Amino acid sequence: MASPSLSTCLTTLSLIVFFFRALSAVPIPSFSLNSFGKDPSFESDFALYGDAKVVNGGSSVQLSGPASSSAGRFVYKRPVRVVEGNPRNSVSFSTYFSFSMSPGNGGGLAFAVFPSGFPLNVLNGSSFGLSHGLKETAIRVFAVEFDTPRDAQHGYSNGNHVGVDVANLVSVTVSNVSSIDLVLNNGERLNCWIDYEAGSKRLEVRLSKFGDIRPVSPFISHPIDLSEMWNEDEVFVGFSSSSGNSSQTCVAYSWSFKTRPVPHWMHSQPLDPKTLKEDMRPQTVHEKRACLLRVLAALIFGTGCGALGAFIALFLCTIFGNKRPVVPVPEEFVMRPVEFEYKKVNVIVDKSIQNGGK
Template sequence: MDNSYSLVILALIFCPILVRAQSFDFAYNGFNNSNIIRDGIAIINPNGALKLTNRSQNVIGHAFHPNPVPIFNSSTKNVTSFSTYFVFAIVSLEKTSGGFGFAFTLSPSPGFPGAKGAHFLGVVNSSNDGNDTNHIFMVEFDTVDGHDEGVDTGGNQIGINRNGMRHITSESADYYNNATSETKPVDLQNRESIQAWIDYDGMSKVVNVTISPIKVPKPIIPLISRDVDLSPVLKETTYAGFSAATGDKASSHYILGWSFRLNGAADPLDLEKLPVAPPEVVTSSKNSHLKRALIGTFCSVVILLLGAFYIYRRMRQHEVLEDWELDCPHRFRFRDLYKATKGFKESELIGVGGFGAVYKGVLPTNGAEVAVKKISSNSLQGIREFAAEIESLGRLRHKHLINLQGWCKNKNDLLLVYDFVPNGSLDSLLYRQKRDIVLTWEQRFNIIKGIAAGLLYLHEEWEQVVIHRDVKSSNVLIDGEMNGRLGDFGLARLYDHGKNSHTTNVVGTIGYIAPELTRTGKASTSTDVYAYGVLLLEVASGRPPIVYEPGKGALVLADWVIECLQLGNILDAVDQRLNSVYVDKEVQMILRLGLVCSHPRPEARPTMRQVMKYLNGDESLPVFEQQLSCIGSGRVDEITAKFLEVFSTDTINISHRSLSVGQTSSSSLHSGR
C-alpha cells in the first residue's frame, strides 16, 4: 500500500514536467548585429531601433525572429504557454494624426505574400481576410479606425484577431494603476516608448494583453483577458514577428526591444540601454532669425559648396540615380558599400563567381556583416533587365536561402548585397577540409534537409514558381549553426503557379544538368530535383558528381552508386571519412533517394514535397531496386559527354575558393543569360 501511495505522489510531482514543451526563448535589447528577418521597407536604425515603416504613404514593413517557434506541446499536441514582452513607439509628424498601426503576429512563415497596407496592416488582403487557412494569430495596435466601415476615424485601441482584421475583442489603449486599480489612457502615437506584454496560458487557453508607459511597471491587471484556443489556429511551424503599414495617413513604427519565452515569463529588457525613437518635425521657414543667418552666410558658403560638389562629382563612388533605381526598395548607397568593403579592397575578397567578385563587408550604418557581389556589365540595358528580375527575387525570404538584402548601381556595376554566411560553401567542407575537420553524418543530414525545405519553398510555397537552375554543392552555403542555405540566384527563372515555364536555354553546371535539358532546353522544377538528387549522392559519398581520369574517361558518381546497389553493398558508397559513424537506415535512404531524384526520366522523379516527406520520415521511400538497376550508365548527357571530350586535357581549371555567397564554378554554362 505504501508503495502505491509513493507512486501516486511521484506521478503528481513529475507529470507537469513530462507534459511540458521544450524551452525556447530569445531577447533583443536593440537590434544592431541581430539576424532578424526584415521585409518591405523595414530597416535597423544606427541606434539599434527596428523601424518597420517610415512616413511614406501606402508602405509595409515586416520583421521576424529567424528561427521557428516550437509552439506545440509534443505531449498534449496543444499550443504551449508563451510570453512576449516588447517596447514600441509610434511617431507621427508633429501636430498631425498618423496611421495605420502595427501588429504582433504568429504565422506559418516569415512573411505575408500579397498582403496590403492601411487597415490590413501588411498581414492580409481583401480576398484572404478571415480565412481559416491563414493560421495567423495577431494582437494589433490601431491608430486609425474604420475597417469595413468606409470612413476612417481616429483610433487608439488594441485588439486580438484570428486569421484577419476582425477583432475577437478590443479595448481602448489604457493601463491599470496598481495603486488604485483605475485605468489611465495611453496615447499610442505620442512618440513615447510604450511597454507591451502578451501572455498565453496553454492550460486555461487564455490570452492576456497588458500595456504601460515606459516608466510604469507591468500592471497587475491586464487590459485584455480573453478565452482563446490557439491550437486550431496555429501550425507546428510558426514564426513570431511584427507587421506595420501606412495608408493615406502615415507614421513611423518602431520596435525598440523584444523578448519571448515558452513556458515562462519573457525576459525583462534593459530599459536604460534601449534605443529611443527620434522625433518627426517639419522645419519651419518662418523664423526670421534663421533667415537672416542664412542670408548672411550664403555668399561665403556658396563657394565651398561649389567646390565640394566638384570634388564629389570626381569621386570614384559618385553615382547618378535613374528612375528604375528609385522605384526599387532595398537600395543601398554606393558610398556605404564602398566603405563597408574598404573600397573593394583585395583583402576583403572572399571569392570570384560566374557573374563577378564577392567581398565581405561591414555596413557602417548598423555594423552588420554582409557579402557584396560586384557584377560588371558592358550593357546598361542588361543591368536594367537583371535589376527587374532581382526586384522580384529580392522578396524571397526563407531560413534556408541566402537572402538578398538589397542592391545598388554605380555606373555599369550592379552591386548585390546578401546575408554573410561564415562557414563557406558545402563543397569546400566536403573536399577541402580545414584542420582535418570532417562533416559528421548528423550535420550532412541536417544540411540536405534544409536545402530540400528551401527548394520546396521556391517550387510551391512562394507566390510564384522559382526554378533555381544551378543547384550544386558550391551554391550551398553553411551558416554559423551548420545549417545549409541555397544561394546564387543568377540563373533562376520564375513564373506563375499553374503555368508552364517558357525557359528554353540550357544553363547549369556539368554533372547536375538533367538529361532532358539537352533535348528540349526547357528547365522545370523537375530539373532542380535532378540536381538535388546529385547533391544527395555527393553529400553521402563525399565525391564530386563527375571525375575525369585520363585513360579511363568520365567516372559518374551515380553509376558507381548503382553498381554498389546492384552488388548488394550500397554502403560501400558512403564517405569513408565518416568512419562508419552514421545511421545505416538514413544513409541508405539518402543514397536511394539521390538515385530516384536523379533518374534520367523526369516522370520518375518525386516532387520536393514528396522528398520532404521521405526526409522527415512521414512516408517510407518505396523500393525502386528493379527500376534503378535498369538505368545503367545512360546518365551522362550529351552536353556532359561533349564537355569532357573537349576538355580531356588539363585545359580547364575549376576554382575551389570558399565563398560566403553563391559561387558559380568555371564549369557553369551561362549561355542562357
C-alpha cells in the first residue's frame, strides 16, 4: 500500500481541526417551554420571584395575582451573551411567548432584558414591578411593555398599547393595539414575537390572537443599538408584571428564546435612507461593470467548489479503495502459459484423379 501524500495529510489535518473547533464552540443559548412545572429543566434553569407561581397543573405561570399591589417575575437563570467580538457587536435574538391579561387596569406585563447587576428579587406593585429596581439603581433595563391604563404623564393617551422602554419606563415608541383589532386586557390568549436584528440594529414586535399565524408585517419596528446599553456582555431575560391598584392577573402559557450570532461581514452601520437618496445618480457603466464582476466571482466560486468536491471525492476513494480485501485465488485456478506443437503436413495429389477431373 502506498504511503499517503503530503496533500492528503494536510487535508485530513484540516478536517480534524475544523471538527474540534465546532465541538469547542460556545453553545448558543436557546430554550422552548410549552409546559412549566412538567419540564425537567424548569427548576434548574428558571426562577420565580415575588407572587409568580406555576398554576393549572404546570401548564402556565401566573406572574401577578388577583390582588392589589401584587407583583411577580419569571426569569431565565442562565446568562445570555448579547455582545461579542472586538469591536463590540450585539447579538441577534428572537423570542416568542403566549400570554393573557384579565380585565382591569393593572401595572401591566413586560418582557425585559436585565443587566447582571439588576436586583431581580426586588419588586413593587406598579409599573410592571420594575420601578423600584430602577429607582434604587442606575442600571439600564430594556423592555417591551404591554400596558392597559392611560398615563398622560408618560405620553400614553391610549390604555391598550405596546411600548418599547430603553433605560427607563418612558417608552421611546408606542403603538395602539386597537389598530390591529386586538384587546390586551379581555382575558384572551395572545401571541407575541419579538426579534432583534443586530446587523440592521432594528427591533420588531408582532402580535396576534392565539392560533393565528405569525404576521408578515411587524406591529412595531424601532431602530436601536443594544450594544451601547450595557458595559457587560451578559444579561438575563424574563418577564415582570404587577397588578397596580387593581386585581388584574397576567399569565404566561409558553415561551421560547434563541440568540443568533451575526456574520462578521454584516458588522457595519446601517445605511441612512436620506443620505442614500441624496447620493443616487445614474451609474449605468458602473452597474454593468459590477454585474460582470459578480458573474466572474460566481464562476470562480463555483469552479473552486467543484474542484474542492472532486478532491474530497478522490481522497475518500483513495482511503476506502486501499482497504478493499484481497481474495486469494486457489492454485488450480491460476492461469499458466500453454505450449502448442506445430507440425508440417504435406499434401500429395494423385495425377490420375487430377486428369479425371478435367
